[in-house]
Amino acid sequence: MSHTAHIPSHRKPRRSASKLAVRAGVAGGVLSTLAMAGTASASPAAEPVTETLEMPVLNVDLASEVSSAVTTAAENTRAAAVEGELQAEEESARSGAATEAKQAKEAAEKKAKQEADRKAEAERATRNAERSALKTASAASSSAGQGVGTVTAPSTGSAAAIINFARAQVGKAYVMGATGPSAYDCSGLVQAAYRQAGISLPRTSQSQSSYGTSVSLSALQPGDILYWGSKGSAYHVAIYVGGGKFVGAQNPSTGIVERNLSYDRPTGAVRVL
The missing domain is CATH 3.90.1720.10 (endopeptidase domain like (from Nostoc punctiforme))
Structure with missing residues (x-):
């Protein structure tokens, strides 16, 4: 068995990085204050200064608050971006629907015009056929008076x-x-x-x-x-x-x-x- 097996360790427990940083900051502030006080006491004409320093209260949860604020800001930014995309899509959809409606209306008007033109053409053709039939009948009647059915004697007695x-x-x-x-x-x-x-x-x-x-x-x-x-x-x-x-x-x-x-x-x- 080792001679040091039952000797308790004299190492101090390791402090967390955040506590060390806080203590280092406090120590730095104290040293700075002492240096200023020493300089003032070295001056022959200066009077003794009694000053009370209020040390800032440091919140070790500052990092988590900052992180939460950053996260919240990021979420707000993302929500705004999503809302902007939705608005853009809605605007695009409205624009597309308006274009389709306009095209459908133009197609319907074109079809109606074609149908009206077709009916007008059919009516013209019918009128032309009727005129041709009348001309043919008139010509036949005229030829009947000069050929077939010629009256060669008066209708008397x-x-x-x-x-x-x-x-x-x-x-x-x-x-x-x-x-x-x-x-x-x-x-x-x-x-x-x-x-x-x-x-x-x-x-x-x-x-x-x-x-x-x-x-x-x-x-x-x-x-x-x-x-x-x-x-x-x-x-x-x-x-x-x-x-x-x-x-x-x-x-x-x-x-x-x-x-x-x-x-x-x-x-x-x-x-x-």
């Missing part, structure tokens, strides 16, 4: 009676099998009109289309019988009234009407008078 009766029935109803006086079918109207001239015709359109003498559509006279289909087996008949027109009981939807030959061009014609 028996023909006039037939035509006047037929025109007087315009507007009445079409009824299959009817022979008047309030409604007719096609052959019933022709038969009733010829009865005004004292002529008795067969009842059906097939028989009427083969009655009399065949004539060309380019040499029609008022009172001629027009037929549609083959001669002797026609499915429709009407009366030529001159001026390129005919009167006939067309169908249940139109009734008895007066139309241009171009409305429904007949197949042939026969002359009974």
Whole structure:
């Protein structure tokens, strides 16, 4: 066993750095004060000075307070930065939304204008088509007066009676099998009109289309019988009234009407008078 094993250590316990710093500061302050007092006592004319020094009270927790203040300042700075970023993002979002709304409005206005232009163009096309149809109808009517359906004889005597009766029935109803006086079918109207001239015709359109003498559509006279289909087996008949027109009981939807030959061009014609 060592001879010094039971000898207690004479080393003093190590002091903390903060306490040493505090004591060093106090010692320095005391030494400075003593030096000033010594200088004053060395002066021959100076009077004895009695001075009470108040030593500052040092707080050993100053470092923690400073650290806390620094931390708080850092947190405040970071919070301000975050708030600034949020405001910037909100402003950017508002700006982006406004831009999108403007673009959407411009797109909607452009689409509406295109639709309006399309409708206007369609209306112009429709009007042009209607004008073209009117010109075509007018030309057909004019050609009918000079070619097909040319009136080669005045509508006098028996023909006039037939035509006047037929025109007087315009507007009445079409009824299959009817022979008047309030409604007719096609052959019933022709038969009733010829009865005004004292002529008795067969009842059906097939028989009427083969009655009399065949004539060309380019040499029609008022009172001629027009037929549609083959001669002797026609499915429709009407009366030529001159001026390129005919009167006939067309169908249940139109009734008895007066139309241009171009409305429904007949197949042939026969002359009974």
